[in-house]
Amino acid sequence: MDLAEFNALTDAEASAVVGVWAAVPAWVDALVTARPYASVADLDAAARRGAAQWTRADLDTALARHPRIGDTPAGAGAEAAASRSEQASMGSAARGVAARIAAGNARYEERFGRVFLIRAAGRSPEEMLAELERRLGNDADDEASESLDQLAQIALLRLRTTVTDDTPDRSSP
Numbered sequence: 773m774d775l776a777e778f779n780a781l782t783d784a785e786a787s788a789v790v791g792v793w794a795a796v797p798a799w800v801d802a803l804v805t806a807r808p809y810a811s812v813a814d815l816d817a818a819a820r821r822g823a824a825q826w827t828r829a830d831l832d833t834a835l836a837r838h839p840r841i842g843d844t845p846a847g848a849g850a851e852a853a854a855s856r857s858e859q860a861s862m863g864s865a866a867r868g869v870a871a872r873i874a875a876g877n878a879r880y881e882e883r884f885g886r887v888f889l890i891r892a893a894g895r896s897p898e899e900m901l902a903e904l905e906r907r908l909g910n911d912a913d914d915e916a917s918e919s920l921d922q923l924a925q926i927a928l929l930r931l932r933t934t935v936t937d938d939t940p941d942r943s944s945p
Contacts, residue, residue, distance in 0.1 A: 779808035794927035
């Protein structure tokens with residue numbers, strides 16, 4: 773949708789859109805309430821400022837609905853569709869890599885009490901596995917910080933793929 777369409781949504785409609793980017797209720801409310809935005813860059817900047825304030829509680833709330841890397845996201849909603857698209861590279865993962873990711877996910881959840889979160893878009897299964905294995909060595913504070921950064925990357929990527937600048941081509945008849 774273009775920015776004008778986003779700005780014109782009802783609060784409930786806009787909340788549903790922004791909630792797909794990251795299910796952090798206060799952040800969603802702040803972005804919706806601040807409409808209208810003059811540009812996508814302004815929306816992106818507001819989203820970045822808000823994401824910089826996220827806490828571990830926000831992370832836990834957002835991850836309550838987040839699928840594991842390597843699992844097929846269930847459902848027909850926008851959030852599941854975004855996750856399926858972002859994790860598309862997992863479809864070509866070698867069996868051994870997929871098995872190591874599944875085992876790593878289990879170790880991660882046992883160690884940190886939440887699903888492993890990584891911006892999967894643009895990463896190969898091998899890259900995600902390497903990051904999972906590296907991050908298993910983090911302490912709780914460092915890992916929370918990395919997870920919050922990954923959540924922000926995902927949210928901002930989803931924002932940019934959802935809302936575009938409203939610059940219609942006026943040269944067409």
